[in-house]
Amino acid sequence: MSKTQSITIPDEVVMSKMYIIRNQKIMLDEDLAELYGVETRRLNEQVRRNKDRFPEDFMFQLDETEFSDLKSQNATSSWGGRRKLPNAFTEHGVLMLSSVLNSKQAIKVNIQIMRIYTRIREMLLKxxxxxxxxxxxxxxxxxxxxxxxxxxxxxxxxxxxxxxxxxxxxxxxxxxx
CATH class of the missing domain: 1.20.5 (Single alpha-helices involved in coiled-coils or other helix-helix interfaces)
Structure with missing residues (x-):
């Protein structure tokens, strides 16, 4: 596969990485980093460099209880090696990530995520x-x-x-x- 060719991610995989926390649909920093093909620390680094673009209704950090509940809900301990609690990005925060991550894959995946959010909203309204x-x-x-x-x-x-x-x-x- 050439460098210009990007990986296609099934919608089901993207949707499985969406959670509801604080009555909002969110995606975690490490899940987004995986989808974008970057390291979690690099994604968070870009977010820190562009703090003004991520107000609390775009991104927030999970508290211990939320993180613990999320881990037990998914019956996984794969998040055990984290030093910091994960950042949670709302739909607007995910959209804003496209302005700070410039890779072709990040842009493509971001468009896919926005389309999925739109389909979910349409389905709920329908x-x-x-x-x-x-x-x-x-x-x-x-x-x-x-x-x-x-x-x-x-x-x-x-x-x-x-x-x-x-x-x-x-x-x-x-x-x-």
Whole structure:
């Protein structure tokens, strides 16, 4: 393979490196570095040199709990050798990376990532009505569950009363007295 030819990365591989943290879709610095074909420290070096381009809504550093949760969620210890907590890049941060990384592969992968983000957003908007209906259905089911529970509570009270001996009323024969 020549130097001008770039590696094609399947969309599934890129999508597997997207996580949701702090209610945002993010990608980690080491995953992006791997996709771009650069070392993680080089990627972070470029980010540090261009700090003004990466406000907190573009990039933030994971805290210990988030990092630990992410590692356990992925059941991997491959991140164990890090000295610093990883940087997390939001969609805008990934887009900004293209302005600080100039390799052809980085630009190509960045375009691919942006297309994937767009497809995800379109898919969510396209199926928004389904999400709303599922939410409404879940609320109805919760109400039904409450009604069923109330019904069972009433039934259990009737069953408890049936177990107690009843006093007989009405006419009795001489043998029964």
């Amino acid at each position: 199926h928004k009505d389904i999400f709303i209906k599922v939410e409404q259905f879940e609320k109805q089911m919760m109400k039904q569950d409450e009604k069923i529970e109330l019904l069972f509570n009433y039934l259990s009270k009737f069953i408890e009363k049936d177990e107690q001996p009843r006093t007989r009323i009405g006419f009795r024969t001489e043998k029964e007295e």
